[in-house]
Amino acid sequence: MSINVAYYGVPGSFSEQALLDYFPNDVHAINNEKFEGVFKLLEDESIPYGVVPIENSSTGAVNAIYDLLNKYPYHIVGEVYVKVEHHLLGSKKATLDTIKKVYSHPQAFEQSKPYLDQHGWELVPYYSTASSAEYVKQADDLSIASISSQKAAQIYDLNILANHINYNTTNTTRFIVLGKNLKVNSSCDKISVVFTTEHKAGALYSALKYFSDFDINMLKIESRPVVHTPWQYYFYIDFEGNLNNPSIKKAIDSMKTDCMYFKLLGNYKSGVN
Numbered sequence: 635m636s637i638n639v640a641y642y643g644v645p646g647s648f649s650e651q652a653l654l655d656y657f658p659n660d661v662h663a664i665n666n667e668k669f670e671g672v673f674k675l676l677e678d679e680s681i682p683y684g685v686v687p688i689e690n691s692s693t694g695a696v697n698a699i700y701d702l703l704n705k706y707p708y709h710i711v712g713e714v715y716v717k718v719e720h721h722l723l724g725s726k727k728a729t730l731d732t733i734k735k736v737y738s739h740p741q742a743f744e745q746s747k748p749y750l751d752q753h754g755w756e757l758v759p760y761y762s763t764a765s766s767a768e769y770v771k772q773a774d775d776l777s778i779a780s781i782s783s784q785k786a787a788q789i790y791d792l793n794i795l796a797n798h799i800n801y802n803t804t805n806t807t808r809f810i811v812l813g814k815n816l817k818v819n820s821s822c823d824k825i826s827v828v829f830t831t832e833h834k835a836g837a838l839y840s841a842l843k844y845f846s847d848f849d850i851n852m853l854k855i856e857s858r859p860v861v862h863t864p865w866q867y868y869f870y871i872d873f874e875g876n877l878n879n880p881s882i883k884k885a886i887d888s889m890k891t892d893c894m895y896f897k898l899l900g901n902y903k904s905g906v907n
C-alpha cells in the first residue's frame with residue numbers, strides 16, 4: 635500500500651525531488667502551494683509525513699519553516715539534501731531578448747542574484763519554482779520566464795533559455811521530513827531542539843555549555859524572534875546524538891533547567907550531503 639506524503643509546490647519543485655529521494659517506493663504525493671499548507675495537510679489522519687525545505691547552502695535558513703516547526707506539534711523524522719540547479723525557462727518562442735519579467739520563489743532569486751543583476755528584468759516573487767514554470771506555460775507570453783528545475787522544464791514543456799544560473803556550483807538545499815510522532819531508533823544520530831532563555835547575562839552560554847560538558851558536537855544554531863516579546867529569541871539548535879544515549883539524556887535534562895521554554899523537535903538519521 636502506498637504512503638501519503640505532503641510536499642511544498644507542484645510537480646517539478648525541489649521539494650517534490652526531496653520527497654522522491656527520501657521515499658523512493660510506493661508513495662502518493664500530495665502537494666500544497668504554501669509552506670503552512672503542508673503543515674495543515676498533516677492534520678489529516680491519512681497523511682503521516684510532509685517534506686519542506688529548511689536551509690540552503692548559499693542563502694541560509696528558510697525562516698518561515700523554523701517558525702512553523704515551533705507553531706505545529708509535528709516532529710522532524712528525517713532529512714534529505716538535494717543539489718539545486720536553477721535554469722531560466724521560457725515559452726517555446728521566447729529568447730533572452732523578449733523577457734521582461736521573471737517569476738520564481740524568492741529563495742531562487744537570491745540563489746541566482748549575480749546572473750539576474752546582469753539583466754534589468756522585473757522579479758516577481760511567486761509560489762514554488764515549479765509553480766512559476768506552470769504559470770509561464772499557462773500564460774504563453776514571450777515576455778515572462780521562470781527560474782525552475784530542469785524537471786519543471788520537461789513537465790511544463792518550456793525551453794531552457796539559460797542554464798545553471800545559480801551562482802554557487804555546490805548549491806544544495808536541506809529538506810526535512812515532518813512526522814506526527816517522535817521516532818527514535820538506533821540509526822538516529824541528529825537531534826533538533828528549540829528553546830528560549832532568560833534575558834540576562836550568560837543565559838545562552840549556560841544552556842549551551844552542556845554541549846561542551848557532555849562532549850556533544852553542535853551542528854547548527856539559528857535564532858528567530860519571539861514575535862510578541864520584542865528582542866527575545868527562539869534558539870534552534872541541531873546537534874549530534876541519539877536520545878537513547880544516557881549522556882544525551884542528561885545533557886538535555888540539564889539544558890531544560892536553564893531554559894524558559896524547551897521543545898524537542900526530533901531525533902533522526904542525518905542525510906547524506
Ligand SMILES: O=C(O)C(=O)C[C@]1(C(=O)O)C=C[C@@H](O)C=C1
Nearest residue numbers: 647648649687739741762763807
Ligand atoms: O520552490 C521550490 O521548488 C522549493 O522546493 C522551495 C525552495 C526553497 O524555498 O528553498 C527549495 C529549494 C530551492 O532552494 C529553492 C526553493
